[in-house]
Amino acid sequence: MKTLSDCVTAHIPAMQRRRRDLHHFAESGWVEFRTATLVAEELHRLGYQLALGRAVIDADARMGLPSEAVLAQQEQRALAQGALPQWLPSFSGGFCGIVATLDTGRPGPVMAFRVDMDALDQNESSAADHLPTREGFASCNAGMMHACAHDGHTTIGLTLASVLKEWAHQLSGTIKLIFQPAEEGVRGAKAMVAAGVVDDVDLFTAIHLGTGVPAGEIVCGSDSFLATTKLDVTFTGVGAHAGGNPEQGRNALLAAAQATLALHTLPQHSGGVARVNVGVLQAGTGRNVVPDCALMKVETRGVNNQVNDDIYQQAQRVIAGAAAMYGVDHAITLMGGARSCTPSPAWVAFIHQQAEALGLFRSVVDTKAQAAGSEDATYMMERVQQRGGQASYVIFGCDLAAGHHNARFDFDETVMATAVQTLATLALNQAQFGGAR
Numbered sequence: 001m002k003t004l005s006d007c008v009t010a011h012i013p014a015m016q017r018r019r020r021d022l023h024h025f026a027e028s029g030w031v032e033f034r035t036a037t038l039v040a041e042e043l044h045r046l047g048y049q050l051a052l053g054r055a056v057i058d059a060d061a062r063m064g065l066p067s068e069a070v071l072a073q074q075e076q077r078a079l080a081q082g083a084l085p086q087w088l089p090s091f092s093g094g095f096c097g098i099v100a101t102l103d104t105g106r107p108g109p110v111m112a113f114r115v116d117m118d119a120l121d122q123n124e125s126s127a128a129d130h131l132p133t134r135e136g137f138a139s140c141n142a143g144m145m146h147a148c149a150h151d152g153h154t155t156i157g158l159t160l161a162s163v164l165k166e167w168a169h170q171l172s173g174t175i176k177l178i179f180q181p182a183e184e185g186v187r188g189a190k191a192m193v194a195a196g197v198v199d200d201v202d203l204f205t206a207i208h209l210g211t212g213v214p215a216g217e218i219v220c221g222s223d224s225f226l227a228t229t230k231l232d233v234t235f236t237g238v239g240a241h242a243g244g245n246p247e248q249g250r251n252a253l254l255a256a257a258q259a260t261l262a263l264h265t266l267p268q269h270s271g272g273v274a275r276v277n278v279g280v281l282q283a284g285t286g287r288n289v290v291p292d293c294a295l296m297k298v299e300t301r302g303v304n305n306q307v308n309d310d311i312y313q314q315a316q317r318v319i320a321g322a323a324a325m326y327g328v329d330h331a332i333t334l335m336g337g338a339r340s341c342t343p344s345p346a347w348v349a350f351i352h353q354q355a356e357a358l359g360l361f362r363s364v365v366d367t368k369a370q371a372a373g374s375e376d377a378t379y380m381m382e383r384v385q386q387r388g389g390q391a392s393y394v395i396f397g398c399d400l401a402a403g404h405h406n407a408r409f410d411f412d413e414t415v416m417a418t419a420v421q422t423l424a425t426l427a428l429n430q431a432q433f434g435g436a437r
């Protein structure tokens, strides 16, 4: 008899092709047009019931959306790169979300798996010893790179869809596969939650590859998420002749520079880890002009919602103070946010037990003290838990060529099969879980 392992193994060559295609055509948050059409086509082909675009993304709850002009231009770019025209209208305007449902017709819980699809706003290394460059699948889109393994996550989601279809006769309840846009900058999940996509979910699992967890290890209930707030700050001053009458100017560049230095002094909190990063700073228009404009892209983070909120409050004071020093106006726009979150112990214990039994891992742990990132899957987890469901966040350790968000980031593709087999096992053995509502 064909085992689950045989079944997953048969998918390995296709997984590598899929991942490398997605990697090559990397698409940043809210412009995952090509990716979303390919995902929709595959899920449709497999026979899943699809909910797309506006049906799964609340327009007003989207954060950090690019301008209309950028969205339109990116849609054209995606079309030229092979986006499927029949699916594109569903995602047009920045609605690249997909929820695929498989109703087994047998009673049981609603089980959801969430993967993300977006790349980062950064360039990929062109060094000859960077494997994606060497093998010809490095990103062809300037300023967009899969440097956080979401190409792998999307591939895992699609392969899981295929494998679960093959084993559908042994499943019960309902399977929901959630493909989320704009995780980077923590912008997309909130809009999917607002559209109600997890309101009926009993058992929720989000995943990530890598994150510094060693190959062969699985973290069954990662809880080291920093609460975070993302903000864009614009300073508006007055331009003037830099030689003739600089005193008539109001220098937005200096205000932004002061704010940047002051912001980076903030992360001190007795409540625990706090962070501030000014990741982008742009200012001025010309060498001999007193700069009348500046833009800062800023994030605050904290070990919990309270610490992040405190740092964010201070950040607002610093920004306002720097603006006042130079007599310039400022405006703050919220671009994203995520919360800290604790996975559900019973669901984590079940994942742990299933992972142990699989025998695929050298080490099975519940949590891990590690370099902390943020995740907007926490919005989904929180909603599921509020409604009486169980939620967890699973990390599959793997070898990395360089750290996340680095131009040389790459992950060992063999981890994808391990992830699919583990998630499929959770779905197949879900009836053994006693903790569902």
Ligand SMILES: O=C(O)C[C@H](NC(=O)Cc1c[nH]c2ccccc12)C(=O)O
Residues within 6 Å of the ligand: 148, 183, 184, 185, 186, 208, 211, 212, 228, 371, 372, 373, 374, 375, 376, 404
């Ligand atoms: O805040 C964001 O924009 C989300 C982004 N998320 C990730 O990088 C995923 C992630 C979650 N936990 C870890 C731990 C280490 C690396 C990456 C991660 C981050 O933290 O910058």
